[in-house]
Amino acid sequence: MSNPTSTSSAATSFLGIDALFNNPLFAGGIGLAGLGAAAALARRSAIQGAGLLKRRLIVNLEISKQDDSYQWILAWLSLPRPPGGFIASKLTRIHHLSMKTTSRSAQNRPAHAHFFLQPGYGRHIIRHKNAYISVNREKQASANLNTGEPFETVTLTTLYAHRHIFEDIFAEAHQLAVSAQEGKTIMYTSRGMEWAQFGEARRKRPLHSVILDRGIKERILDDVKDFMSRQQWYVDRGIPYRRGYLLYGPPGSGKSSFIQALAGELDFGVAIINLSERGITDDKLAHLMTRLPPRSILLLEDADAAFMNRKQVEADGYSGATVTFSGLLNALDGVAAGEERIAFLTTNHIDRLDEALIRPGRVDMTVRIGEATRYQAAEMWDRFYGDIDKDGNGRQRFLKRLEELGLVASIDGDTKKKNLHTSTAAIQGLFLFNKDDMDGAIEMAEGLIPRIYEPEAQKGITVPA
Ligand SMILES: Nc1ncnc2c1ncn2[C@@H]1O[C@H](COP(=O)(O)OP(=O)(O)OP(=O)(O)O)[C@@H](O)[C@H]1O
Ligand SMILES: [Mg+2]
Incomplete structure (x- = not known):
């Protein structure tokens, strides 16, 4: 070479x-x-x-919108920052904020809207204690197929040395969420195939504000509490830890109000499905019932709708976009039914229900919540006028008037002049109209007589107690 x-x-x-x-x-x-x-x-x-x-050197923490902590973190980020900052927020640099409006009423009436600012999409830098944290909120290209909403994430990034700040933030954010909901009842409704919180958490309705006939509240409450204290008993015997209640009676008797107050008393949320709503199919119901929001009572309103649909199915062989009878039964205790659950069913039309529903495991306790009784009328009077009707004279006159009108039984027995009834909702309406005006309420008591009193309106009322 x-x-x-x-x-x-x-x-x-x-x-x-x-x-x-x-x-x-x-x-x-x-x-x-x-x-x-x-x-x-x-x-x-x-x-x-x-x-x-x-x-x-850098730690990323990604939180997706599906996670409970997502809203807590957003709320935490929107907190007013410690004194000094001119922008009322933890964000030291804000590129944009977004508005979250929650409406408390189903009708979306603007009067009930609540607003709060939260970090908008994009990147923000915040400072918490000694750490700088970059916050990146973004919408993903993919969407949740059940709800059609795009996936969203918030990513927090900080230096490795400051990674412990995350625990701190989560603890604070969680505490914030807990205290925001203290004394409140969270309502959930279905959105697509999933549960979503309905509006903001509501102030708890005190149980004593719902006036049912003598002993009814106690009976249900005792049963629920007894059930809740016996989880191990069920587990030991291999029985699904479930209990079902059916409340039936005329409209405006306090069924829904009672369930909400009961949930508040137990510190539970309420997950509501309205069975008469279109779009609630058997599949959807079963799916929703297997993944109830934590610590919540299931409320199935208008249970009779499922029974009406059975008739339709028999007639044309097609159930349409509603729940069927067998769909409801399966959701309540079929293989796919959730293991742990307290369910309340309500209906105005018990006569339309089927025996099969009222079977232990599906419905364990059936209670009629009826028309206003003399006892309820008196209790409601005291709640509204107790402070101005010290000697109870006004209450006596009011009850006498209701007797005359044939709306409640006389004091010595349940003989009634006429077979008329009124609802607790109507009495509440009368008292609300006559705030601080006892005489006005007594004068207008005639208005408690239901104006429409046809067989249709009577359906579901003429049911054995
Ligand atoms: N027993 C009651 N005690 C206190 N408030 C009542 C009672 N019954 C009805 N109300 C009031 O009347 C309104 C309607 O009551 P609610 O929605 O609970 O009735 P419901 O029995 O669920 O009626 P529906 O069968 O039509 O669903 C509420 O504002 C509630 O506060
Ligand atoms: Mg109701």
Whole structure:
């Protein structure tokens, strides 16, 4: 190899690297290329190094909208910051905020809307204690197929050295969420195939504000409490830990109000499905019932709707976009039914229900919540006028008037002049109209007589207690 010029063309291919280096032409070329390659290599490793450094020094925490903590964190981020900041927020640099409006009423009446500002989409830098944290809220390209809403995430990024700040933030955010809901009842409704909180948490309705006939509240409450104290008993015997209640009676007797107050008393939320609503199919019902929101009572309103639909199915073989009878039964105690549950069913039309529903495991306790009784009328009077009707004279006159009108039984027995009834909702309406005006309420008591009193309105009322 000492003499490159002597290489034959046949030998060249076997010469290898040395020969190439010895060739000035090639050697020059390789030198340049090598330099480029080395530079590229250096650049790449620099980037990798930075990446490594970044991975090593920086902690990311991603929270998706599906997670409960998502709203807590957003709420926490919107907290007024400690004194000094001119922007009332923890955000030290705000690019944009977004508005979250929650409406408390189903009708979306603007009067009941609540607003709060939360970090908008994009990147924000916040400072908490000694740490700087980058907050990135973004919508994902994909969407939740059940609700059609795009997926969303919030990513918190901070230095590795400050990673413990996350625990701190979560603890604060959780505490904030807990205290915001203290004394409140959370309502859930179905959105698509999933449960979603309905409006803001409501102030708890005190149980004593719902006036049912003598002993009814206590009976149900005792049963629920007894059930709740016996989980182990059920587990030991291999029985699904479930209990069902059916409340029936005319409209405006306090069924829904009682369930809400009961949930408040137990510190539970209420997950509501209205069975007469279109779009609630058997599949959807079953799906929703297997994944109830934690610590909540299931409330199935208008249970009779499922029974009406059975008739339709028999007639045309198609159930349409509503729940069927068998769909309801399956959801209540089929294989797919959730293991732990307290369910309340309500109906105005017990006559439309089927025996099959009222079976232990589906409905364990059936209670009639009826028309206003003398006892309830008196109790409601005291709640509204107790402070101005010290001697109870007004109450006596009111009850006497209701007797005359044939709306309640006389004091000594349940003989009634006429077979008329009124609802507790109507009495509440009368008292609300006559705030602080006892005489006005007594004068207008005639208005408690239901104006529409046809067989249709009577349906479900003429049911044995
Ligand atoms: N027993 C009651 N005690 C206190 N308030 C009542 C009572 N009954 C009705 N009300 C009041 O009347 C209104 C309607 O009551 P609620 O919705 O609970 O009735 P409901 O029995 O669920 O009626 P529906 O069968 O039509 O669903 C509420 O504002 C509630 O506060
Ligand atoms: Mg109701």
